[in-house]
Amino acid sequence: MINCNVYELIFKRFDEDGDGKLSPWELQRCVGSIGEELLMEEAREVVESMDSDGDGLVGLEEFVGWMEREDEERKMKELREAFGMYEMDGSGCITPKSLKRMLSRLGESRSVEECGVMLRQFDVNGDGVLSFDEFKLMML
Numbered sequence: 001m002i003n004c005n006v007y008e009l010i011f012k013r014f015d016e017d018g019d020g021k022l023s024p025w026e027l028q029r030c031v032g033s034i035g036e037e038l039l040m041e042e043a044r045e046v047v048e049s050m051d052s053d054g055d056g057l058v059g060l061e062e063f064v065g066w067m068e069r070e071d072e073e074r075k076m077k078e079l080r081e082a083f084g085m086y087e088m089d090g091s092g093c094i095t096p097k098s099l100k101r102m103l104s105r106l107g108e109s110r111s112v113e114e115c116g117v118m119l120r121q122f123d124v125n126g127d128g129v130l131s132f133d134e135f136k137l138m139m140l
Helices: 004-014 024-033 040-050 060-086 096-105 112-120 132-139
Strands: none
Touching (some): 060 132
C-alpha cells in the first residue's frame, strides 16, 4: 500500500487555495494540469463519492481513505487476474495440474507432484489446492 504521506502530498497539490479541503473546481484543475479532461459534473460526482461528512468538499482524511480503498480495490483486481492465470480448469482453485501448466508456460518444468508440494506450503485447509483466499495470503 502507498504511504499516507504520498497521499497527503497529492492532496496538498490539489488543494490550490490551501484551505484543507478539495472542491470540485480544484479537482478539475488538477486533473487538467496533467493533461486529462474532467468535466465539472464529473468532478462534482468524484467529490461527492469521497465526501463522507456531506459538506460538498473533501478533507484530507476523506481523501486518504478514498485513495486507500481505491488502491486496495486495484490490488484485489490484480490478484484475481493473477489467480485466474493459474486457475485454468474452472474449478475455482489452483490445482497441482493447473500450476504445472502455468509454470510450463513460464518456461519452468515441474512435475505434478512437485507442484503439489509447492501448493501444500500455502494450503491452509489441507485440501490439496489453493483457493483465492489462500492465494491472497501467499501473495500478500
